[in-house]
Amino acid sequence: MRFFACWFGLLLIGLVAFDVQAxxxxDITKLIGQLVELDSIDVAKDIKxxxxxxxxxxxxxxxxSGMQVLKNPYEVQGRNQPAAAGWYRVSFTVPEQIGKFPMPVQGFNLGVESNCLGTWEIxxxxxxxxxGSSMANGASGTWQQGTVIGNSRVHSSYWMSNAPIPSKPGDKITVAILxxxxxxxxxxxxxxxxxHLRLRFALAHTFARQPFFGLVxxxxxxxxxxxAREMLSTLKGDELSALQGKLKMPLENMSAVFAAADTGKLDELTKAMRTSTAEMAAALKK
Incomplete structure (x- = not known):
């Protein structure tokens, strides 16, 4: 009985996080915003x-010395300006916890996930x-020279990662982007x-995380x-209604992903993401 009560409490936490009726x-944008916080952190806050x-x-x-901290790090620059280019830089210390999960004292492989409008190299x-390298980055068109990686004109859903970066709490990381x-x-x-600029867990978790969030x-x-977000924004009429019906169960089951994160065990989140990915793929299949 006590086990059931605990399980039901975790389920409610996930359901509160996202209204599955909508x-x-x-709604999917809001859900993605909640889910990326589970296993990654935004490192663009103090970017110069x-x-x-x-x-x-x-x-x-x-x-x-010639750089300035942006009030909005995601502000678009250089519209209609010939030779429009700019540098972004940020330094930060690897924290003791990333999202819901503590960083292992002995260290873990992390990745810096990036995406820019236009062309960029990191x-x-x-x-x-x-x-850094571009192992299993998931973004087509990625090029690499040594530890430098770049891409151009990709959709905002392509999150290019330079994992694996062996890291432990207290390590200082500096990122420069042109x-x-x-x-x-x-x-x-x-x-x-x-x-997009986030520090996230990598290794085996990458192979569950990338298809879970997916791409356009x-x-x-x-x-x-x-x-799913892309299809919901473009389909109309009966096709939209049919997709919403098929997505109902995968979105209801998303509570299991939140519950897995609340265990504080990254492996549990990895497993939950894999299960959710399979359910979502079946719903999106035409």
Whole structure:
């Protein structure tokens, strides 16, 4: 009886986190916003910015005196400006807890997840050393040179990761990003800007997490939660109603993901994400 009461309490926590009766693109956006907080942290809060390519700011000891902290780190820059480019830099200490999960004292492999409007390349340093790779990043078009990775003109749902970065609490990580608009010569109406920058758990968890959140593969279609959001925003009439019906059970079962996170055991979240991904894939299948 006591076990049932505990289980039911955890279930209620998940249900409170998301109203499963509401199935719109905005609702899925809110749900994604809650879920990414379970196993990652936003590291863009204190990011610094400087417009212009020169002088370059990719070195660990680059002079940041000409940079300013952005009130809104995700503000779009350089619309319709030829040669619109800019540097972003942020330094932070690996905390003792990321999301719902404590960092193991002996360390864990983490990843810095990024996405920018336009074209971008990311440089990462840990305790003074250049680190990172593009292992299992999940984003098409990714290029890599040493520990530097980059991408261009990808959908905002493509979260490029430079895992694995061996890390432990107290390690100091510095991230430098060069972003620019497309086309560079004449300028682009969209400009450029930071969209996503988070520190997250990697290793085996990556292979559950990436398909769980999914991505938009083409207009009106995609995988995982981000694919569901895209389809809910584009379908109409009977097709929309049919999709909402199929999504009802996977969204109700999302409470199990929140409950798994509340255990404080990353493996439990990994398993719950895998189960949810399979349910979501079946619902999105035409």
């Amino acid at each position: 199935q719109t693109a905005d 910015f400087r417009a212009g390519l020169e002088p370059p700011l990719h070195q660990l000891d680059a002079d940041e 440089y990462t340093y840990s305790n003074g050393k250049s680190v 972003a620019h608009a497309n086309p560079l010569g004449r300028g682009g109406p969209e400009g450029f800007g930071l969209r 593969t083409a207009p009106g279609t995609g995988t995982g939660l981000q694919g």
